[in-house]
Amino acid sequence: MEPYQIWQYQTETHSIILGNAKIPALDDNEILVQNKAIGINPVDWKFIKANPLNWPNGHVPGVDGAGVIVHVGSKVDTSLIGRRVAYHGSLNRHGSYAEYTVLNAERVMTLPESLSFELAAALPCPMLTAWQAFEKIPLTRQREVLVVGFGAVNNLLSQFLLDAGYIVDVVSASLSEDRAQKLGIRQVYREQSQIDMKYFAIFDAVSGENAAHLVPLLRANGHIVCIQDRIAKPIDPPFTRTISYHEIALGALHDFGDKQDWHALMQNGEALLERITKSDVEISEPITFNFGHMPESLTHSEFTKLKTVITLS
Structure with missing residues (x-):
């Protein structure tokens, strides 16, 4: 050849x-x-x-x-x-x-x-990363989840979550209300400071530092899923809200x-x-x-x- x-x-x-x-x-x-x-x-x-x-x-x-x-x-x-x-x-x-x-x-x-x-x-x-993130949380009656950022990964992830029956809110400066409504997203926050409720799971695509700031917005037994970076140490004291910490790294599967x-x-x-x-x-x-x-x-x-x-x- x-x-x-x-x-x-x-x-x-x-x-x-x-x-x-x-x-x-x-x-x-x-x-x-x-x-x-x-x-x-x-x-x-x-x-x-x-x-x-x-x-x-x-x-x-x-x-x-x-x-x-x-x-x-x-x-x-x-x-x-x-x-x-x-x-x-x-x-x-x-x-x-x-x-x-x-x-x-x-x-x-x-x-x-x-x-x-x-x-x-x-x-x-983006598709396989979104799927790995989706698979991190269990299907329970606690259905309200927050997706932070709306790039290629979270566009797909939001649709996987909605299709599975979750109620999805999004933090995004760029996602239009029209598109959000078409997809079935309940609410779009333009800034994180606007969030006024607690969630069963939060998926963060910004940074480990940003994800750490979001942990207080989780319900007891909630899940934080880091699509960018990771949270190095638990935010809460032991045996309190018992938050589950997840990290996503599709490329790592090649080695592990x-x-x-x-x-x-x-x-x-x-x-x-x-x-x-x-x-x-x-x-x-x-x-x-x-x-x-x-x-x-x-x-x-x-x-x-x-x-x-x-x-x-």
């Missing part, structure tokens, strides 16, 4: 440049996906700017993608070749900013035929999840993709750029906060 194009990380400039690579040999349980679309997430441009994992020169960023399986390792069923899939990759491995990406065979979701590669590539990181964990997540992901194709979950179409305009797409994602996807012809 001819060399293929990749976007390579440059350590000195904290930027990416276009380069070439050769198809690597696959391990027994790996697959090679020919990317048809690549999702841009905030984690991508944040890590390119700060390089917290000390990526070397030449590292390929990107966690989300969608495409077609074109090769498989010796222990992978060859019937998977030709299958349309979406994936969330590890930040520690070469990622989706390339024409081809090597992945663990068990860490991909099969796409419904009617779902486009462009929309599929926009979904893994086993085969069973991934199987469960991918099954849930495939079920969610089916719901999206049936319009049971409302998703905005992403803004698209072509592969040669990757740097511009990162800037667009950062400064517009709109979901951005790269397409490959």
Whole structure:
């Protein structure tokens, strides 16, 4: 196979440049996906700017993608070749900013035929993160929950909660009353200082510090779910309100999840993709750029906060 194009990380400039690579040999349980679309997430441009994992020169960023399986390792069923899939990759491995990406065979979701590669590539990181957050709290008669922030993750999370029968309030400066009403959200607070009631669960997508300030708004036996950062120490004294503290880190599953964990997540992901194709979950179409305009797409994602996807012809 001819060399293929990749976007390579440059350590000195904290930027990416276009380069070439050769198809690597696959391990027994790996697959090679020919990317048809690549999702841009905030984690991508944040890590390119700060390089917290000390990526070397030449590292390929990107966690989300969608495409077609074109090769498989010796222990992978060859019937998977030709299958349309979406994936969330590890930040520690070469990622989706390339024409081809090597992945663990068990860490991909099969796409419904009617779902486009462009929309599929926009979904893994926010959709699976929202699902992990949703799964943290039990279904009980205490149904009032608060969602703080309304980006891509919390847009999906709010819909999962509403569909499960929760009463959902949101803190957001940008969510319109019309959209909130359409989704079934009960109340939109423009500022946290306006909140005048207690909740069974609060989902915070701002910061660990912000989440800590929200803990007093929980009922006894309530739940605080941190989608950004975490709360290091309990806020209440022991044996008082017995608050449960939760942290979400989808990427950590690559290092700490086993085969069973991934199987469960991918099954849930495939079920969610089916719901999206049936319009049971409302998703905005992403803004698209072509592969040669990757740097511009990162800037667009950062400064517009709109979901951005790269397409490959």
